[in-house]
Amino acid sequence: MAEMKDIVLQYVINEYLEDEDEVLSYDSPLISGGIVDSFSMVSLKRFLENKYKISIPDDKATPEAFDTVNKICALVNEYIK
Amino acid sequence: MSNIGSYEERIKNFSWEIAEKELDYKKGDIINIGWHCTDRICQMGKANKTALIWEGHAGEEKRYTFDEIRKATNTIGHFLRGLGVKNEDRVCLFMDKIPELYLGFLGVLKIGAIAQPLFSAFGDESLFVRLDSAKTKAIITQRKHVGKVRKLLERMPSLEHIIIVDHDGLKPLKEREIAFDLEKAEMIDKFEIYPTTAESPSVLHFTSGTTGLPKGVKHVHYSIMSQYLTAKWVLDIQDSDIYWCTADPGWVTGTSYGIIGAWSNGATQCVLDAGFSAEAWYKFIEKNKVSMWYSAPTAIRSLMKAGSDLVKQFDLSSLRHLASVGEPLNAEAVIWSEKVFGKPFYDTYWQTETGSMMLTNYPGMKIKPGSMGKPFPGITAAVLDEKTFEPITEPNKPGLIGFRPGWPSMMRTYWNAEETYKKKFANGWYLPGDKSTIDKDGYYWFVGRDDDVINTAGHLVSPFEVESALLEHPAVAESAVVSKPDEVNMEVVKAFVTLKPGFEPGDDLELEIMNFIRKKLSPLAMPQEIEYLDKLPKTRSGKIMRRMLRAQEWGQDIGDTSTLDDD
Numbered sequence: 001m002a003e004m005k006d007i008v009l010q011y012v013i014n015e016y017l018e019d020e021d022e023v024l025s026y027d028s029p030l031i032s033g034g035i036v037d038s039f040s041m042v043s044l045k046r047f048l049e050n051k052y053k054i055s056i057p058d059d060k061a062t063p064e065a066f067d068t069v070n071k072i073c074a075l076v077n078e079y080i081k
Numbered sequence: 082m083s084n085i086g087s088y089e090e091r092i093k094n095f096s097w098e099i100a101e102k103e104l105d106y107k108k109g110d111i112i113n114i115g116w117h118c119t120d121r122i123c124q125m126g127k128a129n130k131t132a133l134i135w136e137g138h139a140g141e142e143k144r145y146t147f148d149e150i151r152k153a154t155n156t157i158g159h160f161l162r163g164l165g166v167k168n169e170d171r172v173c174l175f176m177d178k179i180p181e182l183y184l185g186f187l188g189v190l191k192i193g194a195i196a197q198p199l200f201s202a203f204g205d206e207s208l209f210v211r212l213d214s215a216k217t218k219a220i221i222t223q224r225k226h227v228g229k230v231r232k233l234l235e236r237m238p239s240l241e242h243i244i245i246v247d248h249d250g251l252k253p254l255k256e257r258e259i260a261f262d263l264e265k266a267e268m269i270d271k272f273e274i275y276p277t278t279a280e281s282p283s284v285l286h287f288t289s290g291t292t293g294l295p296k297g298v299k300h301v302h303y304s305i306m307s308q309y310l311t312a313k314w315v316l317d318i319q320d321s322d323i324y325w326c327t328a329d330p331g332w333v334t335g336t337s338y339g340i341i342g343a344w345s346n347g348a349t350q351c352v353l354d355a356g357f358s359a360e361a362w363y364k365f366i367e368k369n370k371v372s373m374w375y376s377a378p379t380a381i382r383s384l385m386k387a388g389s390d391l392v393k394q395f396d397l398s399s400l401r402h403l404a405s406v407g408e409p410l411n412a413e414a415v416i417w418s419e420k421v422f423g424k425p426f427y428d429t430y431w432q433t434e435t436g437s438m439m440l441t442n443y444p445g446m447k448i449k450p451g452s453m454g455k456p457f458p459g460i461t462a463a464v465l466d467e468k469t470f471e472p473i474t475e476p477n478k479p480g481l482i483g484f485r486p487g488w489p490s491m492m493r494t495y496w497n498a499e500e501t502y503k504k505k506f507a508n509g510w511y512l513p514g515d516k517s518t519i520d521k522d523g524y525y526w527f528v529g530r531d532d533d534v535i536n537t538a539g540h541l542v543s544p545f546e547v548e549s550a551l552l553e554h555p556a557v558a559e560s561a562v563v564s565k566p567d568e569v570n571m572e573v574v575k576a577f578v579t580l581k582p583g584f585e586p587g588d589d590l591e592l593e594i595m596n597f598i599r600k601k602l603s604p605l606a607m608p609q610e611i612e613y614l615d616k617l618p619k620t621r622s623g624k625i626m627r628r629m630l631r632a633q634e635w636g637q638d639i640g641d642t643s644t645l646d647d648d
Contacts, residue, residue: 032355033139037356038356
């Protein structure tokens with residue numbers, strides 16, 4: 001789980017964070033904080049699906065479920081066999 | 082009693098002089114949107130009324146009275162003038178929905194310069210083509226977005242000033258950069274506003290077409306007549322209202338109704354600068370007692386998706402009137418809204434080029450869910466035959482929407498593209514590029530676009546722009562971009578690509594290409610799906626048959642394929 005959190009956090013920092021001085025934690029608000037918008041969420045979901053060989057149903061990929069790295073990892077873990 | 086009263090009576094007795102009189106304007110007078118939205122409201126005795134309630138994503142809040150926004154916009158204008166920014170210079174506003182965006186917009190207008198708002202999620206290439214087209218002199222931005230501006234400096238010699246509103250001093254400023262902190266600046270009480278007149282240019286919003294680069298839509302200060310009166314009659318803004326326009330001022334709704342329409346009516350408006358979440362939105366309405374809410378179908382459908390039970394957890398009884406804009410509001414959303422909020426969303430139809438609402442549903446008028454409503458008083462509208470451009474009189478027969486030119490907020494031209502502007506007219510009608518029917522009661526019903534432009538969540542995306550950007554990815558040999566249906570956003574971008582030798586199709590490459598477009602253009606333009614093909618369908622003359630691919634996505638008949646090159 002800890003490794004997954006670091007991977008997801010690093011991916012978010014590399015791909016979505018515009019302000020290089022901003023520090024993100026596992027609990028930083030990504031969607032409500034305006035770092036990842038609803039369109040970009042599609043690419044984040046795709047990353048998770050590719051990386052962990054899972055399929056996240058669209059109705060589970062909500063802004064709330066994607067709002068922090070912790071929440072994302074909890075969601076991913078539900079679908080990892 | 083609604084502001085419009087009887088729609089039928091308004092139609093009979095309408096003249097734009099109604100707006101001119103209410104805004105104390107006479108032909109030939111000085112007219113400045115910045116002044117009308119701030120100084121004039123103060124002179125009407127509302128200096129201490131709250132103009133803006135702003136909330137950030139972490140819950141921080143700022144409030145401004147009309148007198149405070151008057152002084153703040155003076156201060157921004159004064160600062161820009163000190164940098165040498167003059168009337169008709171283009172000043173880009175490239176920020177999230179922070180107070181400086183709203184106040185900066187009016188500050189730019191107060192010195193007679195042209196405000197060029199751009200969506201802060203634009204990637205560096207999208208930003209470049211728009212700044213380059215306008216030969217923008219200054220850009221006002223935030224630290225988090227300045228990296229995208231820095232990438233353009235070599236290609237943008239005309240960009241003289243990069244103004245950063247939240248510079249914290251931790252890192253040195255770079256070439257052409259200057260810090261401006263509104264909260265620390267000395268407020269300017271007395272300020273000489275530039276004497277703009279009715280036809281002085283005011284705002285340059287960019288919009289996308291099927292072909293070519295995005296076009297700058299030029300508006301003038303006289304547009305306030307339309308924006309003021311439509312906000313008053315359609316949004317029914319009243320003195321006691323707390324108004325929330327959810328649109329970003331990077332797009333036209335966010336300026337026409339998120340700034341001009343609201344403040345020219347002296348309304349208290351609130352802004353939430355945070356990503357979408359149904360819970361956060363309801364909480365915001367409850368906390369601020371929002372009474373007039375102007376939103377978009379994509380947001381409404383997202384709220385529907387979050388469920389009706391969530392609504393019950395909040396006290397939303399302050400809501401008095403709701404309206405929608407962006408893309409057609411489906412009947413289900415109107416019915417859902419009536420069920421959960423006790424009132425429907427009133428759909429409004431207009432676009433960047435029209436500058437204000439054209440077809441709308443009015444307070445007091447019977448709503449037909451799914452219909453765009455009827456023309457605003459003073460707007461002559463029709464559905465036109467696609468060949469003759471003559472009005473179709475038969476009910477329910479589809480044709481092109483047409484408007485007779487002449488309303489105050491109509492665009493005056495496309496920036497440096499007069500020929501493209503002229504092509505928007507036929508037989509004396511302005512053609513917005515959409516198709517509609519009119520029923521026997523005079524209600525307009527959206528049918529679809531007349532071109533390949535993709536309307537995703539109410540924003541237009543040019544397939545040409547995405548296709549061109551795709552070709553810059555090292556793996557992509559050819560590309561074709563079309564819309565595909567989407568439950569929430571109405572349409573999303575889908576790309577078909579062929580790959581260069583040495584590249585293999587796969588999920589990781591698909592994600593890489595998606596992110597490439599997202600960063601280069603914008604999240605809106607990012608294909609939500611990429612399909613690999615061995616070859617794209619083309620005519621014998623080599624033109625990609627986008628129409629066929631689109632029909633395939635929408636489950637429609639692919640039509641005539643006789644010109645298809647089937648080698």
